[in-house]
Amino acid sequence: MSIKAKDLLSIDDISTEEIAVIMQNAKSMKQILQRDIKKVPTLRGKSVINLFYENSTRTRTSFELAGKYMGADVVNISAGTSSVKKGESMRDTARTIDHMSADVIIMRHHESGAHKILAESVNARVINAGDGKHEHPTQALLDAFTVLEHKETVEGLKIAIIGDILHSRVARSDVLIFNKLGADVWFCAPPTLMPSKASELGATITYSLEEALQDADIVITLRLQLERQDSGFFPSIREYTNFYGLNTKNIKWARPDCLILHPGPMNRGIEISYEAAELPNAVINEQVNNGVAIRMALLYIMGGGRSGDTV
């Protein structure tokens, strides 16, 4: 009961069976989260480094708490306050951390593929907490976990991912995991926010929200980075919201039991209306809770939790 690959940089690094194991473990972890005393000694004596080259509150906190709940020593390094700022190369930073005997390094970086350099430079296991526009595998795992809490299986579900696909690492990890699990994945965005060969990534492409939402079982709306307008990708927030914003009217095109997910933080009133985010089928807060459970499970599996251990 482990993950074969040393590092989790992409959803492609794990098999369907391994995904099932992670899910199984996350279920147990979720129970720990519901306890009054949320602390187990499983990772006592292990060290986890949060190496963040890009600002993040949610993901970093989620990993930090996951490590702490499991009893590990967690250290946060943010690029702004470390020697990274003084011009140290990533490879040197990585080796330094490695020589401090870190067991797991969680990294977020603003450049796609940066994790490859880190992973090949360290003995510690590396978990990708987001690299540029490439992947965010733990988000995909928690998305799948959240879906599986509500649906018996992912197989055959229509999953519509809506928003800035071009810049989204969430979309690129989600399409991989949901395809592995047998779903029918759709990407919906204005054409300027769609990668040019998106259809070859395993999703059905549409520029029409109506088409994407039609009979959808799951809707994942992505955060719109507001600075994309200044970069000329779309004319205005008004137009974006009019044609790609999820609201209580257009969600009716989807199935009545359609779940609404959002990786957060939300721009309410832009990619999702205030009311839509509060619908009973919106599971956005559950995603946050599940995020901690998934990360606990991963740290457990990758941080040296021995096979057969119970938590």
Add this chain to the structure above:
Amino acid sequence: MILFKNARVIDPVTQTDQILDIRTENHSIIETGTDLEAQNSNTIVDLTGKILTTGFIDLHVHLREPGEEYKEDVESGSKAASSGGFTGLCPMPNTKPVCDNDTLAEMLVIKGQRVGLVDIYPVGAITKNQEGKELAEFGMMKRVGARALSDDGKDVTNTLVMRRALDYAKAFHMPIFAHCEDKYLAGSGAMNEGYYSSKLGLSGIPREAENIMIGRNIMLAGLTNGHMHISHLSTKNGLELIRQAKKDGIKVSCEVAPHHFMLTDSCIENYDTNYKVNPPLRTQEDVKALIMGLADGTVDAIATDHAPHDTEDKDTDFSNAAFGISGLETVVALTLDGLYHQGKISMMRFAELLSSGPRSVLGLAPQSIEPGQKADFTIIDPELIKVVDKNRFYSKGKNSPFHGMSLKGWPYMTVKDGKIVMKEGVILE
């Protein structure tokens, strides 16, 4: 109810060329056939010797409203169009202010409906205020009836912005109408660069200024799979680029203005500013090639680039005069006289270039002469010979180089929504 008798129906959609009677009721055709019986309430219109086609659409006009109503407005432009045989118009957005938003686009549609002579399909700006920087709200404009996008009057210089525009327009199934002109190469030119500009001492605009941007815009259409429509094509090389692109499966279409297949830069010899137009009148070689393209199907539409100006803008030296020709009221006669009667194109092709061709560029549903279809007709008298008289134009723009020219074949009647709105050139009030 109106019963149109004995019309030669030319319908490019169904490829019909047949003498037929057509009965209309309210806005629609209810019956077609031979020897239809007159019923009590029928008005009978005998169209023996006349040609009836689906209503013409002009893809490229300047209505000057808002901002320059002294040159033209929706009402005068609609009248000019109806008199010229049109039932639909695409006004360009280079007004003051620029039509780069849904409020202005909707205003044009509503004003058009109020005048009631032609459908207005606004062309929205590609970029806000036509500055070539930020995309305008294509989707919001489409919602109120805009069908295409253009920064007409200039090209989008920034290639990335043009790429984004082509990409973004795909979401709303709108073509980009490109005014192809490298502004740096064109400089302050006033006419085609060649023998005549050399002789007359006027600054020239080389054909390459147009061709380079046609090439760029075609490549961007290939990259994005967006729909690129080349406005007012004037050069042989440009036509060849488009012909090749079409062969390659790129979504490109184009239009040609009547002055570009009727006139050459040699006309400018007496410095008559009515011949000043952009793109400029080219050479005999270009004219020959364009006519070939009009005949063989490379060209999708004839569009006027109707550019009305007041006297003041034209009554000056050639270099300082405004570009543009008032074209709505002469295009049908020029095409019939210059192409059809010369044996260059068939009557079917003529109808295609002015009705089904433009409709298809705009992505409008095909309209045919069949029961259930809208009763928007352009009726032609192909044999009528008449002299162009700019003083009888409904357009405020009297800037026509064709004034005084005798032409054979004229619009006879325009029927809009089942109502005869124009007869023998005169708008019926």
